[in-house]
């Protein structure tokens with residue numbers, strides 16, 4: 001394994017690990033707060049139990065997110081000193097703002113978790129809201145930094161040196177809006193369906209458990225709107241990519257030749273050596289329409305750039321297909337849920353619906369990983385699009401395969417420990433008898449929201 | 453130069469964050485050390501006090517380190533690139549320690565069953581709390597000794613191993629560990645609500661304070677030949693001498709207060725001492741950020757970046773300090 005490949009793999013592995021916890025750190029506080037608010041309104045103890053159980057899970061996952069994030073802040077320099085020397089002065093701003101968002105998140109999470117009986121109920125809920133807000137903000141700031149790598153602004157290159165640096169302009173990179181919106185929705189979709197899936201699984205075993213019924217309800221309130229908006233936001237992202245990063249779009253779509261009225265490719269296995277795609281279905285003109293709102297628009301193909309400047313087409317294309325497929329499935333589940341709820345149907349009696357929700361539980365996370373593969377692999381060979389090559393940014397330190405393997409082993413162990421702990425402490429905790437008292441006869445509509 | 457106060461302001465913000473990390477985050481590591489050395493009939497109560505004290509606040513305290521890194525790479529990108537290249541190995545080891553400490557502590561706190569698994573988390577938490585500060589100190593000591601030079605054409609060993617395995621960095625590593633342990637012990641005398649527990653930590657504070665004094669003297673002795681600049685700066689420059697006298701006085705103050713069981717006073721002096729050590733280090737190195745050759749001015753980002761960074765830190769501080777105050781007030785030792 002070359003040092004460059006080891007560095008890329010270590011970065012990819014560390015980020016892929018961190019993003020799971022980051023996503024949960026953005027989404028879970030919202031669920032926690034929703035449950036606590038309902039508890040304060042209704043005084044149904046089941047909501048308090050939910051808020052507490054979710055908070056416990058958040059605490060465990062947040063700690064892993066915090067330490068893996070710390071690793072990332074150092075890895076940016078340990079692996080890519082050339083990148084940071086270049087990018088630090090331009091894009092350091094969002095990172096420093098992110099630092100304050102971390103502070104707020106950590107401070108108020110500490111207060112939330114340990115402060116149940118130390119501060120007033122109102123102050124406690126307020127602390128929860130601040131955790132949720134700063135979680136969203138920290139995600140937004142760091143994704144702006146990434147958006148800048150995709151569409152760099154705020155400097156001019158003169159003889160290979162950035163001059164005329166303007167960090168405020170860098171913050172306004174055109175990719176910022178589409179990426180931060182899409183990422184925030186991704187966090188809500190993933191956590192929403194993740195939690196909904198766990199409660200759905202429990203309901204499949206015991207449809208009368210009120211704890212899990214309420215859990216499913218709240219998780220779906222977050223998941224449904226996010227999952228419905230996500231394809232729209234993704235479409236917006238894709239139009240942005242089409243305009244600013246044509247090579248990435250060509251790789252996503254495995255479009256080798258520039259053409260007018262380009263087809264949208266569904267499935268398919270691109271072969272870079274021959275520049276062809278096998279086993280795919282082509283929908284004529286649809287790509288041109290999706291990308292530029294014009295069925296005859298010219299879409300640029302990979303043939304426009306030398307081979308050395310192309311990303312890995314196979315991985316980028318497959319990742320993109322995977323994300324879109326999973327996103328479509330989750331949007332469909334959300335639609336069904338919405339329709340059933342509108343019909344005042346009791347979702348828990350539709351075992352096929354519960355099964356679909358269980359299936360959706362890991363999908364948001366997988367789609368998030370796949371989406372990041374599209375963004376990051378599709379940007380190669382550049383670390384800063386069109387300006388700095390990944391190969392020129394890597395550290396001169398040799399033997400990088402050693403830290404790569406060390407961190408991989410560490411993270412595998414950590415993942416196992418975390419999963420096991422969540423299982424033992426949160427899922428396997430004894431169910432309170434009280435949550436079973438209300439039995440809902442099969443098929444009768446449940447009037448949710450009516451208390452007492 | 454018109455930009456000079458900006459560069460200095462940015463550097464000062466970094467030094468303040470570093471001092472805050474030592475005072476708060478460092479003490480959390482020190483707590484882990486005392487978990488490892490919990491002994492005697494009250495060992496279980498000592499551990500419980502440590503866990504209760506660290507629990508709600510360690511994640512917030514930890515963010516100071518991230519702030520240091522962020523200021524470094526935004527404000528002094530060349531220095532960040534150089535340090536993270538030269539110190540690749542000790543920093544990587546330190547990160548592994550940070551990961552293990554934080555996750556083991558949390559896993560232990562939330563794994564409510566008191567069985568062997570919990571014991572194992574406990575052990576891992578305590579050992580990584582012991583090792584991580586040493587590695588952090590080694591990295592700082594390498595910088596002080598001028599070991600973070602560009603790798604150039606040096607051999608792997610000469611560029612990436614030899615600089616941080618020298619006696620001076622190792623002594624600074626041990627000193628860092630001792631400072632953290634000393635701070636933790638002093639803070640815990642205040643946190644303890646029972647006199648016997650406070651006495652346990654008083655004894656530990658005095659012992660680690662003595663160890664710290666001895667290590668500081670040893671470091672100074674080694675620095676005379678290993679880092680003549682440091683030696684000179686520490687003893688011969690008039691502007692730094694004042695700081696060192698103040699450091700020495702505050703450590704005496706801390707000792708005196710401990711002996712007299714005035715724990716709150718001891719805490720103030722101990723924190724002052726630790727902060728002065730960091731400030732003193734910064735002044736001794738000034739104008740160099742990465743000795744022997746990279747100054748803060750050479751490493752600094754363009755003025756517009758620094759101005760925005762300082763502005764962001766100022767605005768951030770306005771939000772941050774009340775929030776931190778609230779956190780410590782909610783979880784501080786209950787008065788009365």
Ligand code: HDD
Nearest residue numbers: 179183186231234235237238324327364367368371372375
């Ligand atoms: C729950 C997760 C999730 C779901 C369901 C989707 N995405 Fe996505 N997608 C992400 C999670 C994600 C992501 C991980 O969050 C990315 C990576 C970088 C980013 O900004 O968002 C991303 C990136 C990303 C990009 C690349 C942006 C760039 O490189 O600048 C495009 C074009 C799309 N997405 C398009 C879509 C479409 C058309 C979807 C239709 C269903 C879709 N995404 C569903």
Ligand code: HEM
Nearest residue numbers: 021022025026062065066069070072073102106138139142
């Ligand atoms: C290069 C990329 C990244 C770096 C350097 C980084 C850095 C960090 C750091 C240092 C922390 C710890 C903060 C603490 O102690 O509380 C953290 C946590 C966090 N990060 Fe990242 N991060 C990166 C990517 C991301 C991405 C892509 C997202 C999501 C959109 C994200 C969202 C979060 C969130 C929400 C937290 C809070 C802790 C948690 O809930 O796990 N980060 N990150």
Ligand code: HEM
Nearest residue numbers: 008011012015016019142143145146372376377382383390
């Ligand atoms: C958390 C979600 C993210 C994931 C899963 C992710 C994934 C990846 C992957 C797979 C690579 C390797 C690409 C390759 O070399 O082929 C990579 C590289 C990199 N990423 Fe990301 N990324 C994420 C977010 C970010 C963010 C927010 C930043 C910066 C602020 C960032 C900065 C980098 C850098 C500097 C590299 C190395 C240079 C390069 O390979 O282009 N990433 N990331």
